[in-house]
Amino acid sequence: RYQPSAVMHLAAESHVDRSIAGASAFISTNINGTFALLEASRYYWQALGTSQQQAFRFHHISTDEVFGDLATQAAPAFTEQTAYAPSSPYAASKAASDHLVRAWHRTYGLPVVISNCSNNYGPWQHAEKLIPNTISKALSGQPIPVYGKGEQIRDWLFVEDHAQALHKIVTAGVVGETYNIGGNNEKQNIEVVQTICTLLDELAPMYQRGYPQNTQHSTLITHVKDRPGHDVRYAVNT
Numbered sequence: 001r002y003q004p005s006a007v008m009h010l011a012a013e014s015h016v017d018r019s020i021a022g023a024s025a026f027i028s029t030n031i032n033g034t035f036a037l038l039e040a041s042r043y044y045w046q047a048l049g050t051s052q053q054q055a056f057r058f059h060h061i062s063t064d065e066v067f068g069d070l071a072t073q074a075a076p077a078f079t080e081q082t083a084y085a086p087s088s089p090y091a092a093s094k095a096a097s098d099h100l101v102r103a104w105h106r107t108y109g110l111p112v113v114i115s116n117c118s119n120n121y122g123p124w125q126h127a128e129k130l131i132p133n134t135i136s137k138a139l140s141g142q143p144i145p146v147y148g149k150g151e152q153i154r155d156w157l158f159v160e161d162h163a164q165a166l167h168k169i170v171t172a173g174v175v176g177e178t179y180n181i182g183g184n185n186e187k188q189n190i191e192v193v194q195t196i197c198t199l200l201d202e203l204a205p206m207y208q209r210g211y212p213q214n215t216q217h218s219t220l221i222t223h224v225k226d227r228p229g230h231d232v233r234y235a236v237n238t
Contacts, residue, residue: 005052006056008170009037011037012030012033013029015090016091018090018128019088020227027089027093031096031100034100038100038101041110045110053111057111057113060114062098062115063091063116064182064234065091069231072233073153075233088229105175112176113169113170113179114177116180117157118157118182119156130193131192135196144197144217146189146193146223146224147189147224147226149223150188150223153188153232154186154233156186157183158183169181181236194218197217197218
């Protein structure tokens with residue numbers, strides 16, 4: 001009905017903790033779901049005229065977690081040629097979906113582009129993610145859970161910057177190519193949590209909610225048992 005010139009596939013189960021607790025939904029959505037979209041797009045694309053076929057794009061949005069992790073802060077960042085070595089069920093399901101997309105390009109000629117992004121943040125992010133979870137726990141006076149020592153490093157990418165990059169790739173990317181998208185903004189998890197606590201001390205002081213004067217949100221930080229197979233560091237060469 002709408003004759004789309006592109007399909008941008010952003011749908012995914014994306015929380016590592018939930019993939020560890022129950023991988024089935026990740027297999028269903030990230031692998032079987034990608035297969036369904038590829039097949040629907042292929043049948044649609046094959047029925048188009050020549051010029052429309054040449055203009056069509058299937059853009060698969062993936063994650064830097066497919067590359068596994070970097071053991072040290074000095075290790076060079078992931079490139080588009082880095083071998084896949086996923087650690088979690090989530091990352092493995094996204095790696096599988098990347099492979100499907102490349103196979104549909106190689107076998108059927110479907111014009112695809114792939115992008116692998118670093119950790120996103122921004123307004124209305126799902127409450128299970130680190131930043132919104134930290135904010136909600138802090139404002140409600142609940143313990144703020146931090147895995148292990150919180151020394152894991154992530155590259156943080158603002159969602160609007162990611163959206164601009166996605167638009168650039170789907171409109172100007174080379175068919176068959178992969179593009180890494182990052183924020184060039186590496187932070188330890190504990191640093192992110194402590195920064196949020198400091199900001200909330202200014203914006204929503206705890207004494208306003210009945211706590212003693214000068215009580216800081218950082219007192220709520222609670223170190224918990226580390227996640228199984230927790231990746232040390234992600235960084236992408238953009």
